[in-house]
Amino acid sequence: MNSLLKRQIRKHLSDDLAENEQVKAFLDAVNLSYNNFDEQFVMQQRAMQLSSEELFTANQKLQEEANAQKVVINKLNNVVKALNLGQLTTEDGQELVNLDGQKLANFIESQAQKIAEANQQREKLLEELSYQNQELSDYAHMISHDLKSPLRSLDTLILWLYDDNQETFNESDKHTIYQIRSHVEKMELLINGILEYSTIGRAQEGMYIVDVDYAVNEILGRIEIPDNITIEKKQQLPLIKGEKYRIQQIFRNLITNAINFNDKKQGKVEIGFTENEDFWEFYVKDNGKGIEEKYFDRIFKTFEKLEIKVGAIGMGLSIAKKIVTMYGGNIWLKSKVDMGSTFYFTIKK
Structure with missing residues (x-):
């Protein structure tokens, strides 16, 4: 029993009542009720403490999840901005300025549906193009x-x-x-x-190792080389992945052009390459007439010829460009009038 309450009760009881068994039983009952109250109070405090800790932990976890969601939403917003989609609007025309989670989810779902429909149209178009x-x-x-x-x-x-x-x-x-x-x-x-x-590109034999040096030697053995033209390979050409026939088409067209459009008494044609990390870069250089820069793009178009030559149909460079493009490479030239031209092309490794 609470000691203060116990002392106050005893002060008002006579000695006979204090020793009375019924009074003692009453006081014991009161004391027991206080003890039960104290135990329950302690238990309630403990329960409240546990509940408070659990609520704090749960609240902290929710806060972390909310912060994580904010990070994701910010990143998705940045992605949307990076995609340069311009002014974003919902299907009903409302402008989306600051996207919250729900709006962004709805927007992404809408865009995903549009992308799926676009992919279906693309597949249908590709099928039609393949057929055509x-x-x-x-x-x-x-x-x-x-x-x-x-x-x-x-x-x-x-x-x-x-x-x-x-x-x-x-x-x-x-x-x-x-x-x-x-x-x-x-x-x-x-x-x-x-x-x-x-x-080109529709009848590929498949990629395999091609000895470019041997392939070029075969070309030089088949084409007609005038007595005043000297052809030199600066180094042994490498082994690459490709198709021998297509690789030979590129070199044949570039070499024959270097021969046919060479106006020098002592014409020179030089063949070489450099190796890069992701591709091979080949070149065919001559000391011929050269080409004006304004014609650099034109000469790679079909049926384009800068001058009339016997056997020239204006297809050689366009064929070479299409093959190089098929192999994921590029073709270009550097040239000066009366000093010659150098054609470069790359083939991916």
Whole structure:
């Protein structure tokens, strides 16, 4: 029992009452109730302390989660800004200035739906383009066959006509026959060039190791090199991943151009490369006529020729560029008029 209360009660009791058993029982009951109250109070304090600690911990955890969400929302807002989406609006046209979590989630969900629809349209477009490309490829092969056959027949007939009548033909007639055969040959080269250009990237044999040095040596052994032209490889060319035929097309077109457009008495063509971390950089350099800078872009377009040359159809550099692009590289040139040109191209490793 509380000691102060116990002392006050005893002060007002006589000695007989203080010793009375019933009074003692009453006082014990009162004392017990105080003890129970104290125990319950202590338990309540303990419970409140535990609840307070749990609430503090839970509140701290919620605060951390809220802070983490704020960081995520800020990052997502930064992503939206970085995407340069301009003025953001909801579907009902309301401007989104400061996006909270819910608005941002709704916005991202909306954008995700739009992206999914755009991807479906893209897949459909790619499928249609693939179908059209296949049709164009088939059409190019068909036209190539249908045009080359009569051209060859025409060339044969003209040759027979010349053989049968060469004794009666004068120089003007012979020149006319030569011009006709020259144009027939040019037309066949043009058809072959169109066919080559249209099939680049659609008929790949697969990537494998190509000995570029050996491939270039084969080209030099097949093309006609005038006596006044010297071709030099500055070093042994490397092994790269690619297709031998396509790699040879690039070098053949660049080398033959360097030969055909060289006006020097002692023409020089230099072939070399440098190795970079992610790609090979090759070059074909000559000391020929050179090209004005205003034509640098034009010469890589199909059927573009800066001057008339026998056998030139204006497809060589465009074919080279398409192959280089297919390999993820670039092609460009440096040139000065009357001093020569250097064509560079890269192939990814």
